[in-house]
Amino acid sequence: MPDWPDMIALLATGLLGGTLGGLLGIGGSVLFIPVMTEVLGADMHTAIAAALVINICVGLSSTLGHKGTGRIMPHIVMVLVPASMVAAVVGVAVGGRFTGEMEVWLRRVFGAFIVYIIGFTIYRMFRPLSASDLAPGNVVGKHPSRVSIALVGGLKGFASGLLGIGGGSVAVTALQMFCRLRLRAAIANSAASLFFSCVVAAIVKHLSATEGMDLKQAWVYVGFVAPTAVIGAYAGSRWAHRVGRVWIRLVFVLFLGWVAYRMLLDA
Numbered sequence: 237m238p239d240w241p242d243m244i245a246l247l248a249t250g251l252l253g254g255t256l257g258g259l260l261g262i263g264g265s266v267l268f269i270p271v272m273t274e275v276l277g278a279d280m281h282t283a284i285a286a287a288l289v290i291n292i293c294v295g296l297s298s299t300l301g302h303k304g305t306g307r308i309m310p311h312i313v314m315v316l317v318p319a320s321m322v323a324a325v326v327g328v329a330v331g332g333r334f335t336g337e338m339e340v341w342l343r344r345v346f347g348a349f350i351v352y353i354i355g356f357t358i359y360r361m362f363r364p365l366s367a368s369d370l371a372p373g374n375v376v377g378k379h380p381s382r383v384s385i386a387l388v389g390g391l392k393g394f395a396s397g398l399l400g401i402g403g404g405s406v407a408v409t410a411l412q413m414f415c416r417l418r419l420r421a422a423i424a425n426s427a428a429s430l431f432f433s434c435v436v437a438a439i440v441k442h443l444s445a446t447e448g449m450d451l452k453q454a455w456v457y458v459g460f461v462a463p464t465a466v467i468g469a470y471a472g473s474r475w476a477h478r479v480g481r482v483w484i485r486l487v488f489v490l491f492l493g494w495v496a497y498r499m500l501l502d503a
Contacts (some may be wrong), residue, residue: 238456242276246460250290254465257291257336259296260408260423260488264292264465265401266350272457279448281441282341284331284400286454286461291402293462295430295498296471301473306372307424312415315382319389320396320403320433327397328440335447346399347500349406350492356409357492360484371419380415381454385444388414389429394488397437402430405492419485 238246249271265287272283302308334342388410392403392432411422417459444450 238276238460243460245271245275246457246466248265250461250464251468253290253461254294254468254470255475256487256491257294257402257404257443257465257474258427258469259490260286260404260472264294264469265399266492267424269400269494270499275330276457277448278453280302280342281331281335281446281466282451282454283457284467285438285441285449285451287400287458288329288396288434289454289458290462290465291396291434292438293466295402295427295434297466298427298471299431300459302427304423305420305424305448306343307421308423308428309374309421312380312385312410312411313428314424315385316392316429317432319386321428321436323393324388324397324433324437325440327394327399328437328444329397330394331398331400332444332446339360339448339492342399343499344494346401347496349395349399350496352498353405353409354489354496356413356494357485357489358465359490361482374421376416376418378416380417380473384414388432389439392426392429393433393437396445397440399442400437420492441476 244318248479249267253267256267257264265284267288268290269280270282272278272286273280288487299308331342388407391410392407395401395406396403404423407429408419408422409424411417411425415422
């Protein structure tokens with residue numbers, strides 16, 4: 237059982253991570269995992285197992301917050317979900333090979349991908365807006381094909397299984413890049429599909445018996461983080477449709493910059 241300072245840190249982490257998760261369409265693991273590994277000293281695989289379960293709670297709560305906004309698109313979610321579920325299993329299988337001294341490479345892969353996300357997000361912030369960008373609706377230009385949606389789902393699911401993240405940091409960017417969804421629509425649809433890939437990834441991860449993973453400790457973390465994460469996720473998902481796009485992207489970049497430092501440069 238964690239001591240009082242660690243309990244407070246876990247509760248605060250859940251609230252902040254859940255709020256960011258709802259606001260940005262991500263699971264919150266980019267905060268949960270660094271706190272568990274860097275602050276509490278957990279094994280990387282233990283943190284991933286806990287984060288996947290917490291992401292299930294965050295995904296459900298944030299989806300409720302996005303419901304009724306008109307930005308959740310059933311034809312997008314119905315393709316994202318099965319593709320991400322299959323890819324999540326592959327991601328867990330690959331991640332399970334990084335044990336012992338090899339575990340540091342999980343952190344480096346995590347950090348390298350986050351650097352890419354930061355670069356693309358900054359590009360989106362400063363590129364000139366076209367007429368199609370300013371037009372109403374959830375999609376810029378033509379509606380995306382099933383192939384492009386499935387590609388995003390595959391990337392999202394694989395990242396979820398490999399790194400224990402909800403996959404939103406992948407999906408929000410990829411939905412804009414490959415499917416031409418607007419930012420808030422990308423956030424809403426990412427959140428709506430997050431639950432399913434994390435359920436599959438969590439089940440497979442918990443059954444994998446990866447070396448160094450402590451499932452008892454993982455569920456202790458879940459017990460402290462999940463309740464406040466659910467509250468934060470619902471609040472953040474409501475704010476996502478009221479806060480300006482520039483501010484959402486700015487929070488996203490600053491937050492991911494800290495994560496990249498911890499996962500890559502400080503690995």
